[in-house]
Amino acid sequence: MFEHYIKLYLHGKEKRNFPTVEITLDEISTLLFCTNRNSKIVIDRLVKEHWIEWTPGRGRGNKSRMTFLENPEALLSAKCKEMVQNGDLQNASKYMEEYQSLFPKLMDQFSNWMESLFGFQQEETIDGKKDILRLNVNIPSFFPSLEPIWAQLRSQSHVVKQLFDTLVIFDPRSQTIKPHLAFHWEYDEERLKWTFYIRKGVYFHNGAALKAEDAVKSLLEFKDDKSHPFQWMLSQVESIEAKEEYIVEMVLKERHSLFLSILADERCSIVHYGDKKESLIGTGPFSLNRLDDNRLILQANDHYFNGRPFLDFVELWNEESIPGLKEAGSSEFEFMSYIHPSDPEITGNRTTSIEWNTQFVSINTRKQGVCQNTSFRKLLHSILDPSLMKTELGGPRGDLANGILPETSEKKRDRVSAVDLLKSSGYKGETLKLYTFTDLDHVEETAWIIEKCAVYGIKIEASFFPGIELLKDHRLEDADLVHESANMTEQMEMCFLHHFLSSNSVLKIHLNEETMKEVESKLLQMIKMNEKEERLKCLKEIENIMVSETRFLPLYRNQSVIQYNQEVQNIQLTSDGWVEFDRVWFKK
Numbered sequence: 001m002f003e004h005y006i007k008l009y010l011h012g013k014e015k016r017n018f019p020t021v022e023i024t025l026d027e028i029s030t031l032l033f034c035t036n037r038n039s040k041i042v043i044d045r046l047v048k049e050h051w052i053e054w055t056p057g058r059g060r061g062n063k064s065r066m067t068f069l070e071n072p073e074a075l076l077s078a079k080c081k082e083m084v085q086n087g088d089l090q091n092a093s094k095y096m097e098e099y100q101s102l103f104p105k106l107m108d109q110f111s112n113w114m115e116s117l118f119g120f121q122q123e124e125t126i127d128g129k130k131d132i133l134r135l136n137v138n139i140p141s142f143f144p145s146l147e148p149i150w151a152q153l154r155s156q157s158h159v160v161k162q163l164f165d166t167l168v169i170f171d172p173r174s175q176t177i178k179p180h181l182a183f184h185w186e187y188d189e190e191r192l193k194w195t196f197y198i199r200k201g202v203y204f205h206n207g208a209a210l211k212a213e214d215a216v217k218s219l220l221e222f223k224d225d226k227s228h229p230f231q232w233m234l235s236q237v238e239s240i241e242a243k244e245e246y247i248v249e250m251v252l253k254e255r256h257s258l259f260l261s262i263l264a265d266e267r268c269s270i271v272h273y274g275d276k277k278e279s280l281i282g283t284g285p286f287s288l289n290r291l292d293d294n295r296l297i298l299q300a301n302d303h304y305f306n307g308r309p310f311l312d313f314v315e316l317w318n319e320e321s322i323p324g325l326k327e328a329g330s331s332e333f334e335f336m337s338y339i340h341p342s343d344p345e346i347t348g349n350r351t352t353s354i355e356w357n358t359q360f361v362s363i364n365t366r367k368q369g370v371c372q373n374t375s376f377r378k379l380l381h382s383i384l385d386p387s388l389m390k391t392e393l394g395g396p397r398g399d400l401a402n403g404i405l406p407e408t409s410e411k412k413r414d415r416v417s418a419v420d421l422l423k424s425s426g427y428k429g430e431t432l433k434l435y436t437f438t439d440l441d442h443v444e445e446t447a448w449i450i451e452k453c454a455v456y457g458i459k460i461e462a463s464f465f466p467g468i469e470l471l472k473d474h475r476l477e478d479a480d481l482v483h484e485s486a487n488m489t490e491q492m493e494m495c496f497l498h499h500f501l502s503s504n505s506v507l508k509i510h511l512n513e514e515t516m517k518e519v520e521s522k523l524l525q526m527i528k529m530n531e532k533e534e535r536l537k538c539l540k541e542i543e544n545i546m547v548s549e550t551r552f553l554p555l556y557r558n559q560s561v562i563q564y565n566q567e568v569q570n571i572q573l574t575s576d577g578w579v580e581f582d583r584v585w586f587k588k
Contacts, residue, residue, distance in 0.1 A: 022063040089294040130312040148269035164269030164282035172490035198246040205287035212242035232501040285582040310585035356488035361553040376425035377550035386555040401554040404486040436483035
């Protein structure tokens, strides 16, 4: 009906005495490409919508009179707003693009309205007033999966932690493992047989009570599924059994000092499996209300055993979905926004955090070619100076890095002549393949890398991939260089193991067999060490192998700055730069 109204309105606007015009039924049928019978149906509908008044012509030769009552621009705006609020972002986008040329001011008005949607909102619903945190995000592939065993991106992992719980949890403040779904555990003298006592009164989002059998099914599902990249995590587990309704027993093949840390990993979350696999039913502080290509909506779990969140809903909107959303996101949110640390225009409360997330370029030394030449890798190290990148590109680029461990700061570089290295590098003008993500910072840095290498005649061809697409084994194997990031949380040892043992880790795939065997040998030693200081020393030895042999090129650590108004309480950033949704509350 709206499309019909637009056609009639634009046609009528060309006539005299607009908004009341004389028009015949035949004229309407020609304009709408339909029969006179269908034209009458359209007219009746438009009258019922109160968009037009209609006075039919009496007698042969007398024209009917149509009066237009509504501005189509206002109708279109209202229609698109309704679509957006109902989650139909594709059709909202379609209408905006289709009619933007007719109504040039529409996009600006729509963008202003979109901006007002974001941040902290209190909205009236049929169930009363609700507190909503609505953010726009640009996430590659926009949450392709929220099953815990497939959590590969930082964004996925963060949302998984909102939906699911683990038996135990790592407390970053005390740096210890604490009870969670299991309120107590014990082990034998050899630390091979572990017994976990499940908390009573915990319920899944569908109302089912948590029992030991749920934990067993979840962990066996994780252990037995050979398709995911994290096989190493439970490879040392011999058996998992429910001994009683609330008791789980696990037996290890050999002692593992990080076993509790593994169980605290979000990939070992407890999922509800009934008669059929319900992969997104957890016990976490939020349940999944909606997930599609446009929006992810989390709803507070009213019965969360660890305390209900203040927020009723958290909504993440995909800024690529509709026109105006990205523009709205560039402004300050009422709640918060990621901003440039040195922006003088921004005022208000800020939280600044250097993320434990190192940007780096991995060099494929397993693939035959010039990257196996040590001089060529040193040449790349000399050319791609992160301090120069930070100076020239600016933006939220934080501390320079010399490794992936948080304590490893950038060291003074040995100034070796790039010209001399080029002569001994074995480079013969071949084109190297550099693969990376589609994110803006990666696109900017890739252009910078290509420019700097071109000065020395090194040819690089770049390809950009969204999220999970980049992390496929065959793609990482094909690349000569991969511009990636190594995320490190407070559980540094666990993250380090992920980077070298998970099957789709670029560092694992790019290391030649000899170096990989050396790294794996040291990791096997590490997991048997009781003292954390000894384990960290071992990790630094592995990192030194990588750096000294120029197996990868560390660049910098991300810097997050969040601005928020005075109403926001308990704002806390995780080590990977996300806000802890279940802790935030707003003072009105």
